[in-house]
Every structure is written in C-alpha cells, then in structure tokens.
Amino acid sequence: MFDILQKDKNSRARAGVIHTSHGTVETPSYAIVGTHAEVRAISPRELLDAKTQLVIANTYHLWRTLGEKLDLFEGLHERMKLPDTVIMTDSGGFQVFSFGFGREHGVGKVLGGEKKKASDNLTRITEEGVFFTNEEGEHFLGPKLSMEIQKKLGADIIFAFDECTSPEHDYAYQKEALGRTHRWANVCLKSHEIPFSYSRELENGKARDEQMLYGIVQGGMFEDLRKESAKYIGALPFDGFGIGGSFGEKKMGEVLGWVIPYLPEEKPRHLLGIGKIEDLFLGVENGIDTFDCVIPTREARHGGAWTAKGRIDLKKNKFKDDGEVIENGCGCETCTAGITRHQLREMYKLKDLRAGTSVTIHNVYFFNTLMGRIREAIQNGNFLEFKDRFLSQMR
Template structure:
C-alpha cells in the first residue's frame, strides 16, 4: 500500500477551485501547485539549494529519458530513490509514463506539433498530413509501442513502463497511455481511448504491490463523448489520483475540464498534464485541478524570456543593454533580492563563454520558478479567503 494521500481542505464558494494537501513519503504539497519538469531528474545550472529557494514543492521527471539509468541499477543509499539521488533534494516527485515521448518521436517533435493547434488552417492541414505520414515511424499495438530511436528498434508498453517507473522511485507515477495529436480525427481518438483504458488496467494490475501512488490518465482529444467515456472508465478504477492528458485548442481547456471532472472522484487529486501558462493556470484551478506540469518556466528562462506580474520580458533584447533595474520591482526571488540588474543578466545570457552563459541562465531560472510558485501561493491564499474569482480577474486584467 502506498503512503501518498490527499485531503481537500477548502472549496471556493464561487468556482470549482479548491485547497488541498497532498502527502507523500518525501513531504507534503499544498495544492493547487505547479509541478516543474526536470526531464533528466535535475535542473541544469541549479543546485539543490537553488531549487529549494524557489519554493518548489513538486518535480516531475521523464521516464523515457531515465530509462537506461533506471535499469542499470546504479548504487543508491538505503531508502534513496534514483530520482532523489539525481535531484539532490528530498522533495516529492512524479514521473510520467514515457508514452508521450515515445509517440511524439513520430509526430510531435519532428513536425513541431505540441498540445495545441495553431490558428492557421493551412498550416494545420499541412501538419495533419505530416502526422499521418510520420506515424510510420512507430507501430502501436495492444501490447505496446514499437519505435525507432537513434538507430535502435525499441519497445515500451504498460508493464515495462511500470517497471521503469518503479526503479526510478518517484512518489507518484502515471499509467502508460496513448496520446494523440490535436489534429487527429474522432475515429483515431476513439481507438486511442480504448487502448488507453486497456493499458490502464494492465498498469494497475502490475502496480498492485508497489508503494508508489498510481494516477490513471483520461484521454479523448477534443471530443466530448470520448472524454466522458474515458473519464467514466478511468474514474471507476481505484487509482490514487488522475491525470488529464491529450491535445486540444487553448480555448477548449475549460470546456474539456468541465466534461471530465464530474466523473472523477472528488476525494482524489487531479493533475493536468503539460499545461502551465499563466492564463491556463487560472482556468485549470477554476475548474478544480490540483496540480499541473509544464516546461514553459524553465525552457523560456534558458532563452531569457522572463515572467512578471504585468508582462513578459525578453532580456536578450538590446533595450536592456544599459537597464539597471531588477527583473521586477518587489520580487523576492534570489535574483531580484540580490539586486542583479537586467543589463548584467543580458550580458551573461548573450555571452559565448559557457560558464558566464550558465550563470545568466541560473538567474533567469530562479526568477521564473519563483514567479510561478509565488503565483500559486497567491492563488491558494485567494481560495482560502473565497476571493479566487476576484483575484483571477484582477491579475489577468493587468497581465
């Protein structure tokens, strides 16, 4: 039996937003909470102390990218997981199933297709044809997925995903699911839901004697009947929590959550996979999501795109070459607290010297991670005071 449990502490009176406490063997998480993506179980250029200073509560790592290390059986201290060793910090962790990476090898990365559709019909039609052609790179069967990676023929299925995730040792793990592109048809999504449901059962059976919390994943694309079908089935199984995955247009996030959440047990935590822009966070929380992960804060930080309460800053632009201000006045992140000026961050980030560039990235990472954690802290405070709707309106008006 796993040691992870969840308790709803308070519900907002004007929305589906809620406060919760997610308890794991490595600590407690106050929800709603942002989950930062440490693909290889760590954050480049950040020390464990740096991560702690950003107020990060929960980290998700990538099963596909930790696959080889997990099965090598590297020496660990007693009671230590591979993920905790790599992170260097004793905090709660998650791993995805690896399914997203395996299937996106065929059509996501190659064709630059993410979770959301573009606004250009011609581009979407071109990408749709490209998706169909690219699926020849993978073979999806009842057993699992056969694919080519770096010249090698490989396979990943429900049982193997559970085995790898157990070796990695995160507190929370996810079932192996069949993701789809935002350009896929109803027929294709229907097959994906059926396969995802079958794989979920196999993951559950494989994970029975494991002490890790297992979250089942809801799929169905942009189709209401498929989303409800998936949510009913996955929600009927005794998972420890639930993930909502798949692809959709940005405007459909709220609609899809309204379809799905009524069929998921109220007392279990809900995680939104791969979504985490500022406006999306408010939509997710308003509809009852407890946690969500996204690469945006860290990926954009490495390229100098910084978040403030009113706008984005691209610190690499020439207009910041003599700017002596901190990233954001009143910000309590380590970068702003130490009064590191914008011009210095820009100089470091645009420097060809690797060490100086890494220092620039570190300053940006610490700011962005703190920004999102602080935003979620303010959201939690607003729910506690039954002021979430007002806080959302005020924040997004100025943003």
C-alpha cells in the same frame, strides 16, 4: 493521500495537501521539470529556496539514458538530492505522441500553437505497447514496463502508460486510441499491485504502495470520448488522475468542464504538460490541483523571464540600459541580489551560463509564488476576484 482544505464557492477551485512518504505538496501547485533527474541550470538548494514543492522527471528519457544501470538506480530522491521533496514521473505516454504523430502531423499537443515541419513518425503502436525507433534500432515500451521503470525510479507520484494522441487525429482514431489507453490503465493497475523485486522503500521497511498511481483521461477534443474516458478512468481505483492529450487552444476550459465532474472529488487531479499563466487560472477554476510545464525553466535559458505583467525577453535591445531588477519587489535570490536586466542581457550575449541560472531562479520563484497566492485566494474565498485582477494587469 490527499486532503481538501477549502473548496471555492464560485468555481471548482480547491486548496488541498498531497501527503507522500517524502513530504507534502500544498495544492494548487506547479511541478518543475527535471527531465533527466536534474533541473537544469540550478542546484537543489536554489530550487528549494525558490519555494519548489513538486518536481517531475521523465520516465522515457531516464529509461533510455540509464539503460542497464536502471537496476542499480539509487532512486530519484537521492539522485536529485531532494530527499524531502515530492517527485513525479510521467509514464512515457507523451513520447508516444512527440516521437510519433506529433512529428508526422508537425504539431504540438495544443492545436493552434506553433506549426512545426512534418517529419518521420518514429513509433509503431500495437495492442501491447509502442515500438520506438532511434539510431540504435527499435525498443519497446508498454504499460507493464512503464510501471516497472517508474517503480525503479521511485517517484512519489507515477502515471499510467497511455497513448497521447495528436490534436489532428479524427474521431475514429481517437476512439481507437482511447480503447487502448483504457486497457493499458488496467494493466498498469494490475502491475502496480504485484510486489516488485527491487524497491528501495521496501528495503527501508516502508510500503511499496506509497507510490501514488494516477490514471490518465484522454479523448482528444471530442465531448463524448472525453466523458467516456473520465467515467471509465474515474471509476478505477487510481490514487489520482491526470488529464492528458491534445487540446484546442481555446478549448481547454471546455474539455476540463466535460471531464472533471466525472472524476472523484476526493482524489487529486493533474493537468499534464500545461503551465501558461492563463491556463493555470483556467485549470484551477475547473478543479485542477497540480500542473507541470517546462515554461519556467526552458524559457529562462533562452532569455524569457516572467513578471506580473507577462513575459519579457531579456535579450532584447530595449533592456541594454535597464538598471531595474527583473521584477521590483520580487523576493527571489536574483532580484534580491540586485542583478539588473541590463546585466542579465549582457550575460546572455556573452553566453554566460549564469544568466540562465539567475533567470531560472526568478522564474521558478515567480510560478511557485503565484501558486501560493492562488492557494491563499481560494482559502480566503476570493479566487475569481484574484484571477480577474491578476490577468487584467498582464499585457
């Protein structure tokens, strides 16, 4: 269930609350990524102390790792030791891209980003779903199975299985893939209604349908396809909506401008896999409620720390005598403990894992605090001023 508390008068931004059986998320909010049901480098307590309200785990990877043990899986809340935190799972649709055309085209989902080396496409896409190839052979994931897996994983918010396309796909392919994504959306909705044989929630006497199912809008960078998708998916009885797929680096705002007007105002909207500071402001301005991205956690393990002035690379030489904390005035455990940039640089150099832990704590706190300030600005009616002020101080 979703409540909108305040709408911004000068943009599509809104502040709200998502209610689930494991707690609430104040929106706009940032989902911290725990791919294998674990947020790397930090403990559940550190994650919560860094103001985390929302976490996302990965259906495809958990399915492959757990194998037959999935039937005995205790549920994500228990596994992650986060009984009162809202958890999402994606559907596996992104892996259709990352193991498929993402490899073949040598691209990420944001066009204009880093170009990678092209390699083999490890997917085979059919009307029923997708065959993935790895060293064990071929395995199949489709909409029905994705729903079954996500029910067993037991997240509060789950996503429909879709085909995430490549930004380099042409119009004809995007249209064909969009048809599949729409047909799969119906399969997911239908599967979601069928009582499921295993459900921890059911055993505890709670209703299964407390899992919110989000439909996903695709359509690449084509205006008519994006609008068609938003109209179609937006009219289906989903509990919320994800905006997925490929974007041009400069086109995200435009794509959101096409899509959002067709999605029901009263339901929450998630922007899949996007989470740079500029993109958060742009997303919120266009009516996005939640985001997920590996930026805070992955970058922390490699020396990247976020501050109000932008990203700094703590491995760099210029920090070798820097006795300041990552960010003055920051309330995270790392900065309040007085751990300096110089000390962190030394730890990275010595491959001391505490560097990754310390900086993950800071980064997660930084992004969660930023979302809190965005919520506050929306509530105070000065979101756009806050956006301009915040972005102008970044390098």
